[in-house]
């Protein structure tokens with residue numbers, strides 16, 4: 001059987017607990033919820049793992065990183081939003097990099113993702129801060145050569161690991 005690419009789901013909506021089983025049944029490998037969307041992040045993370053997926057927790061720009069620290073031991077990845085969630089094409093928030101740096105210092109093995117405004121002009125700041133997973137929308141889809149951009153983004157992260 002051909003191997004399938006990993007399937008990753010970011011759920012920014014309210015009531016993220018309602019979608020866990022459906023996403024697992026649909027074949028998602030990882031389920032990321034936003035810390036602002038639940039009062040019970042640890043229980044949600046456990047439910048996601050029990051459903052056979054990796055658990056991720058995201059934090060919006062206006063939320064202090066301290067909000068996710070109690071949950072880190074229960075998740076596989078922390079997503080630091082570098083724009084307000086909602087749509088692509090927004091400007092990268094460099095002032096979010098201290099959140100990434102703090103996480104990397106405290107959790108050397110943790111997967112740390114950044115999402116929003118990440119492209120060739122901003123990837124080095126993310127990589128240097130300690131991000132090892134990135135989401136890049138506009139910079140890739142609007143590029144003349146998307147493959148080359150993806151490759152350069154990847155190289156920047158790998159170089160900093």
Ligand SMILES: O=C(CO)[C@H](O)[C@H](O)COP(=O)(O)O
Pocket residue numbers: 083084085086087088089090115116117118135136137138139
């Ligand atoms: O939906 C998003 C944020 O909610 C996009 O994933 C994110 O903004 C990436 O797009 P871009 O690289 O264009 O910023």
